[in-house]
Amino acid sequence: MLEVKNLSVYYENALALNGLSLEVNQGEIVGVFGSNSAGKTTLMNTIAGLTLDLKTKEERKGGERITVHGELKFQGEDILTAKPSERVKKGIVLSRERHPVFRDSSVEENLKISGFLRPAGEVKERMSQAYAIFPHLTRLKRRKGGLLSGGEQQMLAIGMAFVAHPRLLLLDEPLLGLSPLLQADIVRAMRDIREQGITVLVAEQYARPIFPAIDRGYIIENGTLILTGTGPELMDNPEVRSAYFGV
Numbered sequence: 347m348l349e350v351k352n353l354s355v356y357y358e359n360a361l362a363l364n365g366l367s368l369e370v371n372q373g374e375i376v377g378v379f380g381s382n383s384a385g386k387t388t389l390m391n392t393i394a395g396l397t398l399d400l401k402t403k404e405e406r407k408g409g410e411r412i413t414v415h416g417e418l419k420f421q422g423e424d425i426l427t428a429k430p431s432e433r434v435k436k437g438i439v440l441s442r443e444r445h446p447v448f449r450d451s452s453v454e455e456n457l458k459i460s461g462f463l464r465p466a467g468e469v470k471e472r473m474s475q476a477y478a479i480f481p482h483l484t485r486l487k488r489r490k491g492g493l494l495s496g497g498e499q500q501m502l503a504i505g506m507a508f509v510a511h512p513r514l515l516l517l518d519e520p521l522l523g524l525s526p527l528l529q530a531d532i533v534r535a536m537r538d539i540r541e542q543g544i545t546v547l548v549a550e551q552y553a554r555p556i557f558p559a560i561d562r563g564y565i566i567e568n569g570t571l572i573l574t575g576t577g578p579e580l581m582d583n584p585e586v587r588s589a590y591f592g593v
């Protein structure tokens with residue numbers, strides 16, 4: 347479904363992604379794991395088209411020079427230079443890191459806004475599905491986004507991505523800053539979303555709670571692929587065990 351081949355991204359002369367290749371098949375949950383500044387957000391933003399957008403903006407104001415090399419294909423089609431909105435229309439939807447939501451809009455309004463590219467009838471139905479995935483949000487429909495807890499904002503952010511009708515849902519650090527209980531909720535939601543036929547690519551630093559849910563995973567360091575395998579293979583790998591499980 348998604349093919350990333352030899353993808354490199356430079357910010358000025360700093361290499362953020364170094365010839366990275368990975369693939370995601372229809373119906374999978376695939377994890378990308380790595381510590382701070384490994385390149386997870388750069389990868390997600392490049393797949394969603396935000397890196398290219400940033401590059402254009404920087405060029406316009408004569409700022410930072412950003413270079414993107416490599417191949418990016420979605421369902422066989424080259425999307426490396428497609429605009430973010432075009433990618434959303436094709437079904438690539440990113441829930442960004444640190445769950446940005448509209449702070450002055452209610453939960454209900456936030457969900458509605460993210461369906462703006464979709465037909466109204468469909469948005470209504472997907473909003474009720476989003477509440478089914480995160481029942482906790484049902485009680486908060488009228489609360490302003492800015493008044494939600496971090497975990498509630500994260501649920502809302504993923505709910506918003508869901509309403510935009512992804513075929514491939516990209517989640518950048520969905521567990522960041524959440525309690526173990528809320529982390530388990532998010533992992534369960536990821537599985538529910540996949541049950542609805544949506545493919546999931548999730549980037550995380552705190553891999554431990556996510557490992558059991560993934561079909562396959564990639565471990566990256568300094569923008570370079572270190573290791574790849576199925577969920578069980580990675581969990582059995584001694585290096586992974588010491589780095590992520592402390593054993």
Ligand SMILES: Nc1ncnc2c1ncn2[C@@H]1O[C@H](COP(=O)(O)OP(=O)(O)OP(=O)(O)O)[C@@H](O)[C@H]1O
Binds near residue numbers: 360
């Ligand atoms: N706009 C930018 N300009 C310059 N360097 C950047 C920019 N964005 C990211 N970088 C650098 O690229 C590298 C990869 O960063 P990235 O944010 O992709 O990592 P990450 O794995 O998401 O980290 P974290 O876990 O902290 O979110 C880092 O060295 C970072 O400093």
Ligand SMILES: [Mg+2]
Binds near residue numbers: 386387388519
């Ligand atoms: Mg990041």
